[in-house]
Amino acid sequence: MDLEHLNKSQLILLTVLVSFVTSIAGTIIGVAMLEEAPPVIAQTVNRVVERTVERVVPSGQPAAVNTVTEKTVIVKESDAIAQAVTAANASIVRLYTGGKDAEGKDIDVFLGLGIVFKDDGTILTDSATLPAGSIFVARADGQRATATRAQSDEATGLALLQAATTTVDGQPLSWSPVKVAHSDSALGKSVVAISGKISTRIGDGIVTALPEGDSKLFVETNIPTGAIAFGSPLINSDGELEGISTSVSRAQAENSFLASAAIIVYTTPVEAPTETQ
Numbered sequence: 001m002d003l004e005h006l007n008k009s010q011l012i013l014l015t016v017l018v019s020f021v022t023s024i025a026g027t028i029i030g031v032a033m034l035e036e037a038p039p040v041i042a043q044t045v046n047r048v049v050e051r052t053v054e055r056v057v058p059s060g061q062p063a064a065v066n067t068v069t070e071k072t073v074i075v076k077e078s079d080a081i082a083q084a085v086t087a088a089n090a091s092i093v094r095l096y097t098g099g100k101d102a103e104g105k106d107i108d109v110f111l112g113l114g115i116v117f118k119d120d121g122t123i124l125t126d127s128a129t130l131p132a133g134s135i136f137v138a139r140a141d142g143q144r145a146t147a148t149r150a151q152s153d154e155a156t157g158l159a160l161l162q163a164a165t166t167t168v169d170g171q172p173l174s175w176s177p178v179k180v181a182h183s184d185s186a187l188g189k190s191v192v193a194i195s196g197k198i199s200t201r202i203g204d205g206i207v208t209a210l211p212e213g214d215s216k217l218f219v220e221t222n223i224p225t226g227a228i229a230f231g232s233p234l235i236n237s238d239g240e241l242e243g244i245s246t247s248v249s250r251a252q253a254e255n256s257f258l259a260s261a262a263i264i265v266y267t268t269p270v271e272a273p274t275e276t277q
Helices: 008-036 039-048 077-089 247-252 260-267
Strands: 049-056 067-074 092-100 106-116 122-126 135-139 144-153 158-163 190-195 201-209 218-221 233-236 241-244 256-259
Touching: 077 190, 077 201, 077 233, 122 241, 135 158, 158 260, 190 218, 218 241, 218 247, 241 260, 247 256, 256 260
Parallel strands: none
Antiparallel strands: 049 067, 092 106, 092 135, 106 122, 122 158, 135 144, 144 158, 190 201, 190 233, 201 218, 218 256, 233 241, 241 256
């Protein structure tokens, strides 16, 4: 075949054919490389690609007739994490108590972090952060409210606080609870710990161990310990609560967290048995 004697239509068809063959070859090579890649890399690649379906009603057609169009959307993991942190940030609070500085002036003493668990102002935190004196919580939007200790558990190091429904200035206050992950964590799952005394700081990593036995309530990660504060929440890429740092979890490992399954069990009321006649 002499390329110089091809007309315009034949050249276009030849170009399309070459492009198609190249695309097929690239796909085959990519799949082969993905199969040989380490599991963590393969999991990340699979998580990055999400498919969405758009329902489109073309003009000129009745509203009841729908054309389904598939569109491939590339979602970077860093973008997913940023969205997750933004979603969870409304539920995160910082805990303070009153104190004095070296000159005897009143100051706010940072205790740790907490996360709103219920819309009535119930907050989860590390029991080791709580002093005997007064406590108040500060939200990301600057609103502040007083809080009291509701209950705590020595076995898990988890504590529940009850925050007021009005600010310290007497203004009405509503609370935004976090979504709790109800499925078990998995090895290699991406997670983020949130900390920071004043502004939000994060440390990201993956779940590295799911111990059994007495420590099965805890999830171990490879998140740097410098990114973990007392009561630091652990969230996944969907913004759901995977765990919380407590004194008991840190005794297992410094970058270990009390798992969401344990939180659900601890916060679920136990019904008293009914007496039979």
